[in-house]
Amino acid sequence: MTVWPAAAALARALTMLERAGASGELEASAREGRAKIVIREGRVIAIDAPSVAAPRLGHLLVGSGVDAAAVERAAATRESGVRVGDAVVRAGLAGQGAISHALRVQLRARVRSIAGWDGVELRFERCAPRPRAHEEPSRAGELLLGAMRDALSGATVPSVRDRIGEGSLVLTPLGEALVGGAPLWPDEQALAAVLRRPSTLDALERACRGSDRAFRLLLALRVLEGAAPPPPGRATLSLLARKAREIRRATSAEALLDLPRGARPDEARAAWRKLAATLHPDRFAHGVPAPLLRVSTEVACAINGAARELRAAR
Structure with a gap:
């Protein structure tokens, strides 16, 4: 069973930096590698992680409908040291919507990998981030919940229930911050609304009408410690x-x-x-x-x- 040992620590750090409107670099280090999460005014704008496998911008743009032959020509004629994705963008082969989507997919993939690191250490250094050729500022909730949704894409209501077990759950303050910073589908909104008070899985399933997507959100929140059993009475x-x-x-x-x-x-x-x-x-x-x-x-x-x-x- 896949686990994400660093997911909750990342969620706490990124939501805290977002509330503070901080700018700088959040360095994550573990046995698996190192990464620098670049933050400007509380929003993640880039993740530099050489050891993390993530889809290339050029590949993502092709997948979003950019002409593959044109990408090959841009790759063949690009200057030394210029990435294929950058060459495609400079050549005007991709619209801003496709670029924004590809950058968000990249960020989520890198967060998903870092969340799986064991014994991760986080250290934040305040600084003025250097300008990037391409930036897609992302809120903590959008980035973290999106990464966990991607990781749980095959989960269904029964598998989520089996993973979570019995008992009631309620949104934690961290969970409130996460769902408040992420776009939610109507079924996810219905689940989140009920989750603001202690609720059984049966009640949550009724609220979202048995939506697999909403229960993937629930499991994502559980992994991130955004949903937890209510305090004991x-x-x-x-x-x-x-x-x-x-x-x-x-x-x-x-x-x-x-x-x-x-x-x-x-x-x-x-x-x-x-x-x-x-x-x-x-x-x-x-x-x-x-x-x-x-x-x-x-x-x-x-x-x-x-x-x-x-x-x-x-």
């Missing part, structure tokens, strides 16, 4: 504390799952699913003290072990 915290006490008292598997002795396998599975959805560590991963997260992890492991024990006994 008093009842959830009370249940967590009770389960922690039961673990210390070495309560039986049935009791830990709130089941009577001799419960049927289907009852055990239903009880486990309910408790796991309520007490999963993801519910405690945002804005809660680290000790509470550790307790949640301990309880989740014990609940999973109890369910396995009951399945093995039957």
Whole structure:
């Protein structure tokens, strides 16, 4: 299963720089390579990443309808050191709309690659970015959500539900910033509107009428930490504390799952699913003290072990 370890860190950094209207270079470094994300007044204008494979501007322009033979002539007659895409643009073979689209596709491809880097380190240096031959200033939400949508292009509602699991989700402040800075289709807008309050996946699916595209947006937001389980309420915290006490008292598997002795396998599975959805560590991963997260992890492991024990006994 593909993961994007650096996606959330990029989202936090780029939205913060956008809010500040900052100009400079955000350097990303990891084992996989280095990249410089060039920002002017909070907008990403270019990404210099020699180690990142991304489609060439010339290839993208051909794909958007520019005459391939004309591109070949421009490539053959271009000056030394001039890229094919630049030669095509200088020759007037592509309109501004095609150029803008190609530049955005390039930026999204590079962001998608960087988001997959493991252990990425980000460092921002304020400076005045040098003028570029071609710029397509992009907002953080448009760029990040677009990159994740591209990466998830084959995902469907069932596959997204399987990936996310059970429980409710709600937009985080980061998610609000991302969707506020990105063009959304009507089905995506419907999902985002419902996501502004804690909502189950069933409710979200109804809101977008089962749209695969809207659920790809949902998964993109989840990857970017723009959607997360709602903060635990008093009842959830009370249940967590009770389960922690039961673990210390070495309560039986049935009791830990709130089941009577001799419960049927289907009852055990239903009880486990309910408790796991309520007490999963993801519910405690945002804005809660680290000790509470550790307790949640301990309880989740014990609940999973109890369910396995009951399945093995039957």
